[in-house]
Amino acid sequence: MAMxxxxxxxxxxxxxxxxxxxxxxxxxxxxxxxxxxxDNDVGQLRTVLTHRPGDEFSxxxxxxxxxxxxxxxxxxxxxxxxxxxxPDLPDxxxxxxxxxxxxxxxxxxxxxxxxxEGHRFKSCYTRDSSISVKGGSIVTxxxxxxxxxxxxxxxxxxxxxxxxxxxxxxxxxMFEGGSFAWLNSTNAVVGRxxxxxxxxxxxxxxxxxxxxxxxxxxxxxxxxxxxxxxxxMVDVNLALVQASGLNxxxxxxxxxxxxxxxxxxxxxxxxxxNGLAISPGRVLVPPGVSDFTREALxxxxxxxxxxxxxxxxxxxxxxxxxxxxxVRDSV
Numbered sequence: 001m002a003m004x005x006x007x008x009x010x011x012x013x014x015x016x017x018x019x020x021x022x023x024x025x026x027x028x029x030x031x032x033x034x035x036x037x038x039d040n041d042v043g044q045l046r047t048v049l050t051h052r053p054g055d056e057f058s059x060x061x062x063x064x065x066x067x068x069x070x071x072x073x074x075x076x077x078x079x080x081x082x083x084x085x086x087p088d089l090p091d092x093x094x095x096x097x098x099x100x101x102x103x104x105x106x107x108x109x110x111x112x113x114x115x116x117e118g119h120r121f122k123s124c125y126t127r128d129s130s131i132s133v134k135g136g137s138i139v140t141x142x143x144x145x146x147x148x149x150x151x152x153x154x155x156x157x158x159x160x161x162x163x164x165x166x167x168x169x170x171x172x173x174m175f176e177g178g179s180f181a182w183l184n185s186t187n188a189v190v191g192r193x194x195x196x197x198x199x200x201x202x203x204x205x206x207x208x209x210x211x212x213x214x215x216x217x218x219x220x221x222x223x224x225x226x227x228x229x230x231x232x233m234v235d236v237n238l239a240l241v242q243a244s245g246l247n248x249x250x251x252x253x254x255x256x257x258x259x260x261x262x263x264x265x266x267x268x269x270x271x272x273x274n275g276l277a278i279s280p281g282r283v284l285v286p287p288g289v290s291d292f293t294r295e296a297l298x299x300x301x302x303x304x305x306x307x308x309x310x311x312x313x314x315x316x317x318x319x320x321x322x323x324x325x326x327v328r329d330s331v
Contacts, residue, residue: 021135023133032162032164036132037137037326038133040182041182041233042279042281043330045108045278047111047327048324049111049112049113049158049323050099050112052100053315054093056116056120056121057089059077059118059121060086078145083315083316092312094311095312096312099284106278111157111161114153116150122147122316125316128142128176138167139165140169140200141170141174142176143195144195161326167204167206172197175201176225179195179225180204184259185213186212187213190215190218191218191220191224193220219247226321229245229270230245230246233277234297234302235300240272242264267293269289272288274319274321276319287306289306
């Protein structure tokens, strides 16, 4: 047989196969052991990354109080604790344990972030250092100096699990997962802010574009950090929102996409927007839901599970911040 015929036959039998796509379930299960990632924020949560507050809090020195910010911090080393009271580590650990206990009770696999070192006591907010997309994770690049370096343990932990890392934000890009949300399987949103710049957003958008996902950009108000302080998907086509923290264009985009909203009131604990959907219409929130909001969510078929989390709030984050979904069912 002529060599060119042999080559042609070999190509036909064993040649390159771009299809199915990397993130397809069949490719994931065959080559990566399971279908990794998420394409929504409300499907049954299967696996989540968390970090129990620990020894990293020992860096907080009560003598390092900065009166101008009404809190504690050290400009030289770059850490700050954004509360006017010192952290109560045992109480924080107890509340975090209640969170992970509730997740396990719902059948969720809880993965502990490995290798947290130094003064990085924001590492308990695992939402920020990576985001899960179809077929894997994107490791972000955290904006403030005190959080830079959290990316290393999350990369090692994900690699140890065998989860594909599709990209790491590089250059001068900044991106934090608390300002990213799935709207549905083909639409996501990022809150552009002091923590997420255009270069970081462009890198996220590039990955999503290859997966057929449009990334909508919302400008956050003033010095607002993350969109998860104002927006939470709680069911398919239903979001809990603090409307004053979102712009009109985005609220109209939600209507265009067929996503209904329940707006919280001044009587609500604002941290309820920083909750977590475990499955469609089943949501973890802290106490403090007003009767009005509770009734509105109940009428929409949403069930609330309340977990005390006020001690963890003192470090600057809530239930949503403390959880990074690695695997969710599609809806």
